[in-house]
Structure formats: structure tokens, C-alpha cells
Amino acid sequence: MAEAGAGEQPPAADQWQHMHAVAAVFHLQHGHLDPTDRTRHAELISWLDRQRYLIGQGLLDAARVxxxxxxxxxxxxxxxxxxHGYAYARAWVARHGHPAIPAAAKLDGYAAGDGLRARMLGAQCWRALPAVHWAQVRLKSA
Structure with missing residues (x-):
């Protein structure tokens, strides 16, 4: 296997294995493969985005998938x-008995109110929330 010299990029297979190892370490440390901190994990986030692009184009090898x-x-x-947003909405309903989440509300550090607002504006998929009278569904202002 050829090694990359100073200033050269490693061969693509070596680069993929290196980033897969970075992803595996992240998964072991965090229990998931969804990094969000671009200051600490920019290279991994970029690589994962590339893998999503490749699979979407049908270009990612099945073994790598x-x-x-x-x-x-x-x-x-x-x-x-x-x-994630749906899980937080269900938790809010279980705790408060309604999905009227204040815009500034947070659950476990997640901006549940903002998340619900974005999802309600983008889709009408909230009918699965239990025992809700939909005329009461609204978002309270902060």
C-alpha cells in the first residue's frame, strides 16, 4: 500500500478507513453517530455528509453502507x-397533558418549543399525539 508523502492526500481507501475509525470512536464515546458540534467534529460531520450524498447518488459501496x-x-x-422533535413533543404531552409548548420551552436542553413550531409549520404529522383535541393545538408565545 502506497503511503502519502508530505503534503499529499492519502489514497481514498485509506482516507475512508481513517474516517470510519474516527466515526467508530465517536460512536463509542457518544452512543450515536450524529455529531453536531462543528467546532470539535467538523471533519467527521463533513465526511458523514459526503457518505449521505454518495448513498443518495447510488455511489456508496454496499460493504461501506x-x-x-x-x-x-x-x-x-x-x-x-x-x-427527536416528536419524542420531545410526546414527552411534553405526557407531562403537561397538551401539546401547547411555549416557544422558549426546553426539555433536556432541546428547544422543544422551537422544534415543535418548525415541525408544525412544515408538516401536519402531529395527529399521532395521544388524546389531543386539535382545536387546542397552538403555540404559546414566550
């Missing part, structure tokens, strides 16, 4: 964000 799946790769950031 399998390796990333083993690390719980988040293939759709939008679906993942929706799932």
Missing part, C-alpha cells in the same frame, strides 16, 4: 431531527 449501519449511521438528518 453495512459498516456505517453497524455504527447506527443517521442516513437522513431530517428524519432524525423529526424523530
Amino acid at each position: 453495512s459498516e456505517l449501519d453497524a455504527l447506527c449511521m443517521v442516513w437522513s438528518e431530517h428524519a432524525n431531527a423529526w424523530e
Whole structure:
């Protein structure tokens, strides 16, 4: 295997294995593969975005897809964000009995009010929330 000299990029396979190892360490440390801190994990975030692009174009090898799946790769950031927001909305309803989350409300550090507002504006998928009279669904201002 050829090594990269000073100032040269390593071969693509070596680069992929290196970043996969970085992803594996992140997964071990955090229990997921969804880094959000661009100051600490910019290279990993960029690499994961590239893998999402490649799979979307049908260009990511099945073996690599399998390796990333083993690390719980988040293939759709939008679906993942929706799932997180939905889980927080359900927790709010369980705790307060309604989905009228104040805009500034936070649950476990997550901006639940802002998240619900964005999701309600973007989709009408909230009918699965339990026992809610939909005429009462509103967002309180902060």
C-alpha cells in the first residue's frame, strides 16, 4: 500500500478507513453517530455528509453502507431531527397533558418549543399525539 508523502492526500481507501475509525470512536464515546458540534467534529460531520450524498447518488459501496449501519449511521438528518422533535413533543404531552409548548420551552436542553413550531409549520404529522383535541393545538408565545 502506497503511503502519502508530505503534503499529499492519502489514497481514498485509506482516507475512508481513517474516517470510519474516527466515526467508530465517536460512536463509542457518544452512543450515536450524529455529531453536531462543528467546532470539535467538523471533519467527521463533513465526511458523514459526503457518505449521505454518495448513498443518495447510488455511489456508496454496499460493504461501506453495512459498516456505517453497524455504527447506527443517521442516513437522513431530517428524519432524525423529526424523530427527536416528536419524542420531545410526546414527552411534553405526557407531562403537561397538551401539546401547547411555549416557544422558549426546553426539555433536556432541546428547544422543544422551537422544534415543535418548525415541525408544525412544515408538516401536519402531529395527529399521532395521544388524546389531543386539535382545536387546542397552538403555540404559546414566550
